[in-house]
Amino acid sequence: MPGMGDRPDFTLEQLTGRARDHLVELSEPRCALHREVVGPFLAMRAAAAADGIDLVAFSSFRDFDRQLAIWNGKFRGERELLDRTGRSLQPLNLTAGERVAAILCWSAMPGASRHHWGTDFDVMDLAALPAGYKPRLVPEEYAPGGPFHRLAAWLDAHMHAFGFFRPYTRDRGGVVPEPWHLSHAPVAARAERALSVDRLRDVLAGSGIEGKEALLAGLEENFRRYVLNVDPAPECAALAPRLA
Numbered sequence: 001m002p003g004m005g006d007r008p009d010f011t012l013e014q015l016t017g018r019a020r021d022h023l024v025e026l027s028e029p030r031c032a033l034h035r036e037v038v039g040p041f042l043a044m045r046a047a048a049a050a051d052g053i054d055l056v057a058f059s060s061f062r063d064f065d066r067q068l069a070i071w072n073g074k075f076r077g078e079r080e081l082l083d084r085t086g087r088s089l090q091p092l093n094l095t096a097g098e099r100v101a102a103i104l105c106w107s108a109m110p111g112a113s114r115h116h117w118g119t120d121f122d123v124m125d126l127a128a129l130p131a132g133y134k135p136r137l138v139p140e141e142y143a144p145g146g147p148f149h150r151l152a153a154w155l156d157a158h159m160h161a162f163g164f165f166r167p168y169t170r171d172r173g174g175v176v177p178e179p180w181h182l183s184h185a186p187v188a189a190r191a192e193r194a195l196s197v198d199r200l201r202d203v204l205a206g207s208g209i210e211g212k213e214a215l216l217a218g219l220e221e222n223f224r225r226y227v228l229n230v231d232p233a234p235e236c237a238a239l240a241p242r243l244a
């Protein structure tokens with residue numbers, strides 16, 4: 001069986017969403033995932049299908065520029081900016097530091113999104129989607145009574161067998177809970193280890209990010225609170241990502 005040593009690990013460009021050469025693009029279902037995550041994802045999708053669930057990754061790889069556009073749009077008030085509790089804010093009434101803090105509750109800073117790695121993606125169940133219903137991506141949709149609760153319960157029971165876990169299940173004072181966000185633990189752990197605050201600082205300093213001064217001034221704290229502060233993956237022994 002091939003070991004981890006056979007693969008070059010994440011480059012800085014891959015870690016920060018500025019390369020795609022770690023990815024495989026799938027057409028059915030359409031998504032882009034890390035080459036080592038495609039097998040576990042498709043195996044989990046097949047197992048879910050056997051239980052009547054059409055599990056898709058509606059958002060998978062996202063690159064640096066896309067994350068930058070989201071960030072800058074919120075900072076400038078061109079996209080809705082929310083506080084931690086989901087209330088709409090007027091960004092032009094806020095200091096740069098306050099805007100940065102609000103954005104980070106909901107959106108990763110470019111260069112530090114787990115979506116850059118190809119190991120993380122957002123899921124829904126197309127089979128449970130009511131006709132004409134537009135998903136809002138709120139936790140209630142994955143809670144009892146919501147259209148994706150059956151998917152969420154299925155994931156609770158089965159995702160670990162395929163190596164997946166949820167990094168954002170509860171409010172840890174960082175990113176708000178995202179029950180739809182899954183991560184492939186063994187590969188994501190390698191990316192987490194490789195990304196450092198100093199490497200990220202260099203990338204952000206050279207970018208066109210809005211609020212750069214405020215973001216970089218608090219980067220160590222922001223990195224701890226919003227990047228490293230995720231739910232722990234189950235012990236590797238509990239995961240069975242090995243595929244024949």
Ligand SMILES: [Zn+2]
Nearest residue numbers: 121122178181
């Ligand atoms: Zn996500």
